[in-house]
Amino acid sequence: MSYTNLVYHIVWRTYRSIPTIVAEHERDxxxxxxxxxxxxxxxxxxxxxxxxxxxxLLSIPPNIAVSEFMRGLKFxxxxxxxNSSDFPHFSGWGEGFAAFTYSKEQIxxxxxxxxxxxxxxxxxxxxxxxxxxxxxxxxxxxxKYFLND
Numbered sequence: 001m002s003y004t005n006l007v008y009h010i011v012w013r014t015y016r017s018i019p020t021i022v023a024e025h026e027r028d029x030x031x032x033x034x035x036x037x038x039x040x041x042x043x044x045x046x047x048x049x050x051x052x053x054x055x056x057l058l059s060i061p062p063n064i065a066v067s068e069f070m071r072g073l074k075f076x077x078x079x080x081x082x083n084s085s086d087f088p089h090f091s092g093w094g095e096g097f098a099a100f101t102y103s104k105e106q107i108x109x110x111x112x113x114x115x116x117x118x119x120x121x122x123x124x125x126x127x128x129x130x131x132x133x134x135x136x137x138x139x140x141x142x143x144k145y146f147l148n149d
Contacts, residue, residue: 004062007045009110010070011055011133012097014090017126019051025086032080036073040064048112053126057107077093092149098130100137 014020021029030047033056037044042060049055060069074093081090102110113120120129134141 002062005059005104006062007057007059007104007107008099009032009055009057009067009102009112009114010066010097010099011053011130012070012074013053013094013126013130014051015092015094017052017087017094018091020087021049021051021054022087023051025053025084026081027028028084029077029081033073033077036076040069040072042069045107046114047137048114048117050117050121050126053130055117057102057110070097070099098139100133 012096018128027048033047033054034044037056037058040060042058042064045057045059047054047056060066074097078092081087082092084090
């Protein structure tokens with residue numbers, strides 16, 4: 001019998017980081033994403049973001065690669081958003097995403113971080129935040145993800 005406990009903090013942005021996620025309707029988008037995660041036997045711990053990017057803390061089954069999951073989620077939400085009159089300026093998602101793993105004990109801290117996005121981004125840009133996450137997790141910065149797609 002196998003056992004896994006993989007908790008991911010995944011961050012991704014809108015095309016060219018254009019602020020197209022309308023604050024008044026973001027909960028509808030988050031509910032859609034929650035449904036997608038549930039349909040793929042995942043568990044959403046927290047979701048939130050800003051008009052130009054989304055953070056989510058979740059678990060997905062180990063038989064689904066994170067890249068496969070995100071490809072499907074971005075494809076599905078892209079279609080949903082483009083067919084919704086509530087997001088009239090949405091033109092797509094940016095290339096790629098960032099995914100970091102956390103232990104069960106770190107869930108409350110990451111949830112709080114996601115909940116405080118509005119306050120956090122009063123002093124930090126998305127690009128600064130994204131670079132910090134990558135460097136703190138031992139990654140290398142790929143400048144192509146900071147270009148305007």
